[in-house]
Amino acid sequence: MEIFAYPIQYYLIPVVLLIVLILYGLWGHRKGQKVLAKGLDIAESTERVDEKFVFNDKSEISDENYRKLIFASLLSVIDRDYVNDLKSIQSKTVIREILKESWDIQDKDSFYEIVESLFDHGHSIYYPECLNIATSFESENERMVAAKALPNSFDEDVYKFVENILESREMIEKKGALNPNMQRIDVLAWDMGRVIYLARLAYSLDFITEREAWIQIDKAVAEMSIQYETWEEIARACMLGRNMWNGDCKQLVLSIDAYMNLVNEQESPLRKIAFG
Numbered sequence: 001m002e003i004f005a006y007p008i009q010y011y012l013i014p015v016v017l018l019i020v021l022i023l024y025g026l027w028g029h030r031k032g033q034k035v036l037a038k039g040l041d042i043a044e045s046t047e048r049v050d051e052k053f054v055f056n057d058k059s060e061i062s063d064e065n066y067r068k069l070i071f072a073s074l075l076s077v078i079d080r081d082y083v084n085d086l087k088s089i090q091s092k093t094v095i096r097e098i099l100k101e102s103w104d105i106q107d108k109d110s111f112y113e114i115v116e117s118l119f120d121h122g123h124s125i126y127y128p129e130c131l132n133i134a135t136s137f138e139s140e141n142e143r144m145v146a147a148k149a150l151p152n153s154f155d156e157d158v159y160k161f162v163e164n165i166l167e168s169r170e171m172i173e174k175k176g177a178l179n180p181n182m183q184r185i186d187v188l189a190w191d192m193g194r195v196i197y198l199a200r201l202a203y204s205l206d207f208i209t210e211r212e213a214w215i216q217i218d219k220a221v222a223e224m225s226i227q228y229e230t231w232e233e234i235a236r237a238c239m240l241g242r243n244m245w246n247g248d249c250k251q252l253v254l255s256i257d258a259y260m261n262l263v264n265e266q267e268s269p270l271r272k273i274a275f276g
Contacts (some may be wrong), residue, residue: 013234052261053077059085065214067273068221070231072191074238077258081200083269086213088204095201103198111202115195115216119223121154122191125243126161130244131185134166164247168240168256171249175256177239179272187225189234190241192220233269235262 011251059082061069064120066084069076069117081090099105103114133146143166147159172178196217203213230236243252262268 014078056082057087070269071205072193073269074235095205118191118195124188124191127187130161133162157233161244164244167247168252187237187241188239192224193238195220228255231275
């Protein structure tokens with residue numbers, strides 16, 4: 001007696017297709033659960049996320065400390081992180097990857113090593129000369145020769161800085177992000193803003209204590225308070241420094257848009273607390 005009315009090969013294709021569909025359905029379900037869990041984590045950690053700024057309505061930070069975080073608000077806006085909380089909105093897994101891959105920070109000692117380098121020199125020592133080269137020479141070869149002639153004790157790609165500045169200026173001018181009344185030319189806020197940014201991440205990952213984080217933030221704030229007179233100056237200097245470091249078109253748009261939003265939007269943290 002024959003069990004199958006047709007040769008067994010006739011049944012193989014639909015059976016295989018059925019198995020594939022079942023496996024794909026299980027994969028999609030698990031993926032959906034992960035996405036949902038991620039969404040729930042964010043929902044639980046913040047109550048107010050608008051188009052441009054992320055606020056933690058559960059934050060218990062004082063106005064004084066909120067003011068300190070505003071000194072690095074451009075970086076918070078770019079990263080879609082809290083502008084009013086010491087703890088980062090990012091998961092510990094993401095923070096650990098950022099610190100390790102971008103900064104080679106894996107513990108307290110390596111955190112302090114990087115922070116000390118930012119206080120010591122950072123990128124701000126290169127900006128005036130790089131800006132001068134970018135605006136003084138028309139040919140790429142002339143700019144390259146001039147960049148190579150600059151002192152470079154910290155092995156930075158100075159020529160890349162020059163080209164990034166050049167590429168970013170046209171976009172900045174088109175968006176109206178250059179205030180002609182601001183004559184100060186420096187990017188100290190970019191270096192000090194990164195100190196605040198790293199202190200927040202290191203604290204969120206328990207590399208340093210809350211007190212240790214605020215000590216580094218206070219030092220960065222003190223440096224910027226001497227150098228700048230308005231929030232707009234700080235945000236602009238941080239934007240210019242970031243643009244010098246990363247000239248990728250998408251990153252330039254992120255930096256410039258973040259700056260424009262901070263300066264112009266009613267909900268901006270720059271409008272919540274006075275600079276002086």
